[in-house]
Amino acid sequence: MRESRNMLQYGTSSKGDCMSIRRAEAAAQKALEIAWDEKFPIDPIAIARKISVQAQEQRYAIQMIGVSNEDLNGASGSAEFSATDGYICKFNKDEYGARSRFTQAHELGHVILNHVNEETTLLRDDRFINSDARETEANAFAAELLMPKKHMPTLLKRASSVSSLAQELGVSVSALSYRLKNLGLL
Numbered sequence: 726m727r728e729s730r731n732m733l734q735y736g737t738s739s740k741g742d743c744m745s746i747r748r749a750e751a752a753a754q755k756a757l758e759i760a761w762d763e764k765f766p767i768d769p770i771a772i773a774r775k776i777s778v779q780a781q782e783q784r785y786a787i788q789m790i791g792v793s794n795e796d797l798n799g800a801s802g803s804a805e806f807s808a809t810d811g812y813i814c815k816f817n818k819d820e821y822g823a824r825s826r827f828t829q830a831h832e833l834g835h836v837i838l839n840h841v842n843e844e845t846t847l848l849r850d851d852r853f854i855n856s857d858a859r860e861t862e863a864n865a866f867a868a869e870l871l872m873p874k875k876h877m878p879t880l881l882k883r884a885s886s887v888s889s890l891a892q893e894l895g896v897s898v899s900a901l902s903y904r905l906k907n908l909g910l911l
């Protein structure tokens with residue numbers, strides 16, 4: 726049943742171990758393969774749009790919507806599933822570029838990793854530092870989507886500094902530094 730939803734769904738969530746991080750990274754790599762135009766910074770909204778075009782049923786389309794701080798009620802973003810409207814990712818439209826991009830990628834991760842579905846229709850992100858395995862997975866998805874592992878050594882070599890690379894990738898310097906350390910590049 727689940728295979729028929731869209732080509733990106735990877736079944737149900739597993740525990741927050743290395744396997745689930747690898748699963749999240751594999752899902753992001755597949756999303757890039759299908760929907761990325763090979764340009765930086767990587768735009769999660771454009772990726773969601775392209776994936777939606779390829780969804781086999783309209784109700785599995787993904788909408789990315791920028792809303793006000795009040796609409797989010799203090800959360801940085803949310804991911805929803807509705808049987809009639811499909812997937813809806815909300816992010817704070819007033820946040821600065823890098824922060825907003827990461828939230829978009831994180832919420833898209835919740836959708837693609839099947840964290841929202843008929844059983845769990847809404848996930849609200851009050852903050853990203855969370856012990857929930859789904860949050861770890863969504864963050865791993867976002868990191869791989871915006872800072873793809875296979876491109877990082879070349880990009881880093883070419884960049885004049887970490888902060889100029891952060892600018893090129895549209896991510897914060899701290900997110901990039903963390904990523905580079907994780908990949909053993911810094």
Ligand SMILES: [Zn+2]
Pocket residue numbers: 831835848849850859860863
């Ligand atoms: Zn989340």
